[in-house]
Amino acid sequence: MVFGHAALGSLGNQFVFRRAPLALCVVAAFGPDWIDKPLKLLFGLPGHGIAxxxxxxxxxxxxxxxxxRRARLPASWPLxxxxxxxxxLVCDVVRAPVLFWPFLGAxxxxxxxxxxxxxxFYTVAPLSALAWCDIALTALAVSARLALAASWPPVVRPVLANRLTIGKERHFIDTKP
Known part of the structure; x- marks a missing residue:
């Protein structure tokens, strides 16, 4: 559920944790994977492991x-x-032996x-219900971000659109009459 985790981070930032940085929310949404995937690559451990x-x-x-606490970062960040x-963990549908490790064995x-x-996950036909949930969450997050961009004030919208353009010359629009 690669895209779904990012979508949850984006949606959580937009609707629940508005004061938390978007980057923190998206990185946190991948939390266990930041630990378990490198352990899998380096040591051959399972991708759903200790984290x-x-x-x-x-x-x-x-x-x-x-x-x-030591770095005096906002107290809400751990939450x-x-x-x-x-x-x-819910989105990954983590199985009981992993979730309750070491009590249920290896x-x-x-x-x-x-x-x-x-x-x-994304190509086997027919797609699983979880894959459809992933796609739906991603579509919801993208549409929510686009709706947010549409709500920018008319003065800001063209300037930001020009600054977000990649691979083209940037022309800054003078918004003064």
Missing amino acids: HSLIGGALFLTLFALLC VVALFWSLH FPTVDASTAEMAWR
Whole structure:
């Protein structure tokens, strides 16, 4: 659910955590993957490993809260990250042996690479209900961001549109009459 995690971060930032930076929300929505995917690539561990377990999540979120406190970052950031971490686990439909590791035994092994699994997720016909949810969340997030852009004041809209243009010459529009 690659795009769905980013969509949840975007939607959460837009409608729930408006004071939290968008980057924090999107990065937090991928929370467990920032830990488990590199461990999979480097050491061959499962892609849903320690960070996708409740014990691992509690450990990493506690460490993050302590780092935020030490760095004097906003007190709400650990809550934001914990919410998105939890949503990530729900969206990944984490199985009980992973979620309750080590109480239900070892992590299940998966031979496929993360790229292969993502490819199958989006291309196997018919798409799973989870893939459709991912697509719907992404469409909702994109349409919400476009609606936000449409609500920019008329004076700001052309200037921002020009600054967001990639690969073309930028022409700044004089908005004064």
